[in-house]
Amino acid sequence: MAEKQCLGNFPLADEPNYEGMLQCMRCGFCLPTCPTYVLTGRERSSPRGRVALAKAVADDQIDFTGALKEESFFCLDCRACSTSCPSGVHAGQVMEACRNQANEAFPLTGAVRKFREFVLQRMLPSPDLLETSMLPARLYQKLGIQWLIRHSHILKLGPDWMEKAEGMMPELHPPLRPQLPEVIPAEGEQRGRVAFFLGCIMTLMYPEVSRQTVKVLTSQGFEVITPKEQKCCGAPHLNEGDRETTRSLARYNLDLFMELEVDAIVTDCAGCGAALKEYEELLEESGEHDKLELFHKRIKDISEFLGEQGLRTESLKSVEKVVTYHEPCHLCHAQGISKQPRDLIKAIPGIDFRELNEASWCCGSAATFSLKYTGESQQILDRKLENIQATGAELLVTANPGCHLQLAWGLKQAGMPQEVVHITELLGMATG
Numbered sequence: 271m272a273e274k275q276c277l278g279n280f281p282l283a284d285e286p287n288y289e290g291m292l293q294c295m296r297c298g299f300c301l302p303t304c305p306t307y308v309l310t311g312r313e314r315s316s317p318r319g320r321v322a323l324a325k326a327v328a329d330d331q332i333d334f335t336g337a338l339k340e341e342s343f344f345c346l347d348c349r350a351c352s353t354s355c356p357s358g359v360h361a362g363q364v365m366e367a368c369r370n371q372a373n374e375a376f377p378l379t380g381a382v383r384k385f386r387e388f389v390l391q392r393m394l395p396s397p398d399l400l401e402t403s404m405l406p407a408r409l410y411q412k413l414g415i416q417w418l419i420r421h422s423h424i425l426k427l428g429p430d431w432m433e434k435a436e437g438m439m440p441e442l443h444p445p446l447r448p449q450l451p452e453v454i455p456a457e458g459e460q461r462g463r464v465a466f467f468l469g470c471i472m473t474l475m476y477p478e479v480s481r482q483t484v485k486v487l488t489s490q491g492f493e494v495i496t497p498k499e500q501k502c503c504g505a506p507h508l509n510e511g512d513r514e515t516t517r518s519l520a521r522y523n524l525d526l527f528m529e530l531e532v533d534a535i536v537t538d539c540a541g542c543g544a545a546l547k548e549y550e551e552l553l554e555e556s557g558e559h560d561k562l563e564l565f566h567k568r569i570k571d572i573s574e575f576l577g578e579q580g581l582r583t584e585s586l587k588s589v590e591k592v593v594t595y596h597e598p599c600h601l602c603h604a605q606g607i608s609k610q611p612r613d614l615i616k617a618i619p620g621i622d623f624r625e626l627n628e629a630s631w632c633c634g635s636a637a638t639f640s641l642k643y644t645g646e647s648q649q650i651l652d653r654k655l656e657n658i659q660a661t662g663a664e665l666l667v668t669a670n671p672g673c674h675l676q677l678a679w680g681l682k683q684a685g686m687p688q689e690v691v692h693i694t695e696l697l698g699m700a701t702g
């Protein structure tokens with residue numbers, strides 16, 4: 271088979287969708303919705319500017335420059351521009367594809383390259399290795415070393431990202447994946463059967479959230495199947511521009527989950543849901559259109575799933591709390607799920623729901639953005655914290671582990687009292 275040609279000056283034959291870039295009519299509707307444009311006022315850091323740069327590379331007008339590499343990683347991939355664009359341009363996805371190109375055009379070398387390859391190609395695709403790698407961090411917390419480090423302020427001597435990464439770490443518990451039974455029966459009259467896609471960060475950092483997700487699903491009448499052999503969805507690889515490993519993970523998860531006879535594949539991680547819904551496009555060239563289409567249809571965020579099935583509210587207990595909701599970008603902009611989580615929260619008796627101003631504005635987490643660009647991430651976070659303060663809420667509900675980590679850290683740093691909970695933890699409180 272003839273090898274696929276690279277488009278224009280892209281170094282790899284895995285370039286952004288050219289027709290998509292052509293759709294940009296330079297109207298500028300996206301500009302006020304883009305956090306990096308609002309921060310910098312720079313055209314090249316806007317959706318329109320980023321698409322123009324990538325198109326110029328595709329059209330042979332410029333080389334794949336360092337500026338495009340920088341912009342591809344400076345983009346939060348928040349997809350707010352996709353929601354606002356009347357022409358259906360997806361600048362975030364264009365930048366995601368450019369990260370892959372950037373790794374080819376400006377390859378890393380030495381120990382940094384080896385470390386990156388180890389994390390992306392060996393550690394993340396292996397659930398066992400990933401879980402073992404968290405053991406030192408759990409010991410660090412359990413043996414009181416964390417307390418010593420925090421109180422000695424020694425991390426202030428290092429780079430900003432180091433202190434932030436340490437400060438963001440929640441209290442760690444053993445990962446959930448090995449503990450969850452493969453099949454958990456529905457409670458009461460069975461309404462259906464679902465597979466549960468756990469997600470790496472959830473099982474490692476927030477096992478209680480996933481436990482609550484299973485509790486809510488079973489109490490709502492669904493049998494839950496959790497295949498233990500499931501692997502990372504590939505979202506961290508997409509974020510770091512490793513599309514090859516993403517495709518091999520996509521191939522694996524697609525085959526594993528499509529073997530199961532289930533009504534839906536449910537996840538409680540917005541980032542995983544968005545990545546799983548992209549498998550159809552990532553594996554397009556495999557020719558398995560029907561299988562990929564069915565897989566796409568089956569992937570459901572927990573809010574989307576419960577919204578479609580209808581939440582049984584007869585046995586819900588009252589939760590007397592003032593609550594607000596931060597929308598994860600990968601739920602509202604990437605998956606178009608915005609109303610369903612609010613409906614679920616409002617369906618819980620006793621809740622006093624307060625709408626958050628700019629609820630769908632990014633929190634500044636964006637995978638590794640919050641550590642690579644600590645200053646810009648903080649500015650984006652500050653805007654979010656001000657809006658949270660104005661609600662007077664006691665609980666801040668969200669639905670993505672990246673947002674959860676960033677918001678909990680930000681609230682603590684700012685001395686604000688709000689507790690961050692996942693939507694299934696809130697539903698779990700009402701479920702008893």
Ligand code: SF4
Nearest residue numbers: 294295297298300355
């Ligand atoms: S990306 Fe969309 S909204 Fe932005 S300038 Fe182009 S067409 Fe307009």
Ligand code: SF4
Nearest residue numbers: 304346348349351362
């Ligand atoms: S994905 Fe977000 S940060 Fe990137 S161009 Fe679009 S709005 Fe800006």
